[in-house]
Amino acid sequence: MKTSADLTAKVPAGSAGGPRGPVGRPAGAAGVTGVTGVTGGVTAGEVLTPYLQARAGDFLRGLRLHAESGADTTGAEEAARSLRAAARRIGGTLHTFRPLLDAAWADQLRAELAWLSGTLALEHACTSRLVRLVDALSRLSSGSGPVPAARGAGGAGLTVGAARAGALLERQLTLARTRAHSAALQALGSSRFHAVADAVALLASEVPLGPAGTAPAVEVLDAPAEAVERRLLDAVAGLPLARAAHPYNAEALGLAAGEAQDAPWHQTRLLLRLHRYASEVLHTRTSPDPVLYEAGRALDRHRDAAEAATAAATAARTPRIAPATAYALGVLHADQRHEVEAARFAFQNAWRRATAAVP
Amino acid sequence: MKTSADLTAKVPAGSAGGPRGPVGRPAGAAGVTGVTGVTGGVTAGEVLTPYLQARAGDFLRGLRLHAESGADTTGAEEAARSLRAAARRIGGTLHTFRPLLDAAWADQLRAELAWLSGTLALEHACTSRLVRLVDALSRLSSGSGPVPAARGAGGAGLTVGAARAGALLERQLTLARTRAHSAALQALGSSRFHAVADAVALLASEVPLGPAGTAPAVEVLDAPAEAVERRLLDAVAGLPLARAAHPYNAEALGLAAGEAQDAPWHQTRLLLRLHRYASEVLHTRTSPDPVLYEAGRALDRHRDAAEAATAAATAARTPRIAPATAYALGVLHADQRHEVEAARFAFQNAWRRATAAVP
Numbered sequence: 248m249k250t251s252a253d254l255t256a257k258v259p260a261g262s263a264g265g266p267r268g269p270v271g272r273p274a275g276a277a278g279v280t281g282v283t284g285v286t287g288g289v290t291a292g293e294v295l296t297p298y299l300q301a302r303a304g305d306f307l308r309g310l311r312l313h314a315e316s317g318a319d320t321t322g323a324e325e326a327a328r329s330l331r332a333a334a335r336r337i338g339g340t341l342h343t344f345r346p347l348l349d350a351a352w353a354d355q356l357r358a359e360l361a362w363l364s365g366t367l368a369l370e371h372a373c374t375s376r377l378v379r380l381v382d383a384l385s386r387l388s389s390g391s392g393p394v395p396a397a398r399g400a401g402g403a404g405l406t407v408g409a410a411r412a413g414a415l416l417e418r419q420l421t422l423a424r425t426r427a428h429s430a431a432l433q434a435l436g437s438s439r440f441h442a443v444a445d446a447v448a449l450l451a452s453e454v455p456l457g458p459a460g461t462a463p464a465v466e467v468l469d470a471p472a473e474a475v476e477r478r479l480l481d482a483v484a485g486l487p488l489a490r491a492a493h494p495y496n497a498e499a500l501g502l503a504a505g506e507a508q509d510a511p512w513h514q515t516r517l518l519l520r521l522h523r524y525a526s527e528v529l530h531t532r533t534s535p536d537p538v539l540y541e542a543g544r545a546l547d548r549h550r551d552a553a554e555a556a557t558a559a560a561t562a563a564r565t566p567r568i569a570p571a572t573a574y575a576l577g578v579l580h581a582d583q584r585h586e587v588e589a590a591r592f593a594f595q596n597a598w599r600r601a602t603a604a605v606p
Numbered sequence: 607m608k609t610s611a612d613l614t615a616k617v618p619a620g621s622a623g624g625p626r627g628p629v630g631r632p633a634g635a636a637g638v639t640g641v642t643g644v645t646g647g648v649t650a651g652e653v654l655t656p657y658l659q660a661r662a663g664d665f666l667r668g669l670r671l672h673a674e675s676g677a678d679t680t681g682a683e684e685a686a687r688s689l690r691a692a693a694r695r696i697g698g699t700l701h702t703f704r705p706l707l708d709a710a711w712a713d714q715l716r717a718e719l720a721w722l723s724g725t726l727a728l729e730h731a732c733t734s735r736l737v738r739l740v741d742a743l744s745r746l747s748s749g750s751g752p753v754p755a756a757r758g759a760g761g762a763g764l765t766v767g768a769a770r771a772g773a774l775l776e777r778q779l780t781l782a783r784t785r786a787h788s789a790a791l792q793a794l795g796s797s798r799f800h801a802v803a804d805a806v807a808l809l810a811s812e813v814p815l816g817p818a819g820t821a822p823a824v825e826v827l828d829a830p831a832e833a834v835e836r837r838l839l840d841a842v843a844g845l846p847l848a849r850a851a852h853p854y855n856a857e858a859l860g861l862a863a864g865e866a867q868d869a870p871w872h873q874t875r876l877l878l879r880l881h882r883y884a885s886e887v888l889h890t891r892t893s894p895d896p897v898l899y900e901a902g903r904a905l906d907r908h909r910d911a912a913e914a915a916t917a918a919a920t921a922a923r924t925p926r927i928a929p930a931t932a933y934a935l936g937v938l939h940a941d942q943r944h945e946v947e948a949a950r951f952a953f954q955n956a957w958r959r960a961t962a963a964v965p
Contacts, residue, residue, distance in 0.1 A: 494853030558875030577936020589854030
């Protein structure tokens, strides 16, 4: 297997362009940080502007849909999702291509978008965490696979406790979701939000570029995207991928080590997303690389499972719960940490395939 | 990957010998069921007798060592281990090659040896189960891997509970071990045991053959070993190996399904052992196939982990335990079921390699 260190070595620090095979592209094909697809005489601003304007349009559409959704919960969720997606993409682009933009404006808007998407994400996170945990409990207590659940040793204790654990988690996560929902509604009604919406509406008509924004795209667009890619490669190089490639290494099950161990994976997830957005900017007509997409999905799953495990552990610290409930929560916690390990395995698999084409 | 069904199809039912590539041997090499290594004019009895006599010698040596060990616990354990190993091999040989032996004698001695090795195995099983569980608890609560255990979410609850869970398991399994120890001592002092020892002492000087025992080895020794191999292949063909080959399939984690799901794997473990003993009889000078040995080790681990998971579940049903204790036992149970799944993965890996050489 190629190590990410090899890859990093292949990205010449500070070099502007030149043919090479970046992450997720077969050698010789259009690269993420290459300016392929950008025609000769185009300025950086002429590449950034339509992308940011399109995302600003998505944002405003999401906002209108949200206002129109009223009591339609599904519609409101859908609208919040597209608002978040647009906010993340605008924020990511402002971050990556900051050197080409009006820096003060970019920093300010990015911070506000981060606040907004963070606030909106919370409700969705509570819902999906609850679904994940309740599904896992039902899988664990009913027994998966073709063999009928019957006289299993753990069965009795787990079935008794699983129902109560499920009820406890539902109570706790529903409460958290309700709070997140109120916070989101409050945010969307705030003057702070209206200022963000105004800024995005302005962005839809005009993108404030910096002096470098008028330089030819071939000269200046490559370096910022390359910097993101380099950070991603460095982050991946720091991950214990060789260990993750061994199935059942039980590394993620050292429960006490959870958070400290998970952080570099979470960081890689964010960098991979930034990298994906940067590649969207540069290759507007290319569909995203499926293997990198898969790697990103694995890291999403890693984050979700890690947070679900934490929620199970938190629920287990509720005072005066029955031992059977605590037992089921312990099983659930370990199960979700097992999912964390499985997600790492899936990530290294996808990553290895994504980078295998690099010569 | 070759399926075991392919393999089974390659073993012609009822055929006596002929060149073919059996399990765990490269095609063309000395096969398990082939009579390679047995010279032309030798009778079946002349192959069986030295093997059984050697194992009877091992048994008697183990017995003497046990008597001499006195207060030396390690010595007594070592002696019990060789007694058990010899008893299992004699019993397995009597079972597999029953058609060539005095059947009534073989059945009777085999039943008595099964009783003896079962009784002796219990104490060892309690000890190793306790070691396995305490090790797992310490791994789970301290956090494995290079990252220091620190502020993990599950850490606090688990550390509190892990110590109490460990103490509870130690109490329960030490009690079980003490009972097993008394039972073993009682068995070794019983007239029933003396009768077994006498029978084995007789076996060391003379093996009671049946009429077929005087037939040429090339004609009669192959079929019984082949029958065992066929049963093994059938058992493996019934296992969900394709599923086991997918890491993190979470199949073994359906806790309620545990026992029913584990049984075919346990059965395969016993058949693989019988197969190994039969191959020892036929290839006295060949070292055991390392890949089949590895497959057998994986099934041992499968059995140990499944039983440890059951012990954790049983401990969790102790009345009036603290929630933190129950929580740690739940984590431990899931961890051991995870080990069950890992052992299945390891088995299918080893088995695939063992059978890959079959054309």
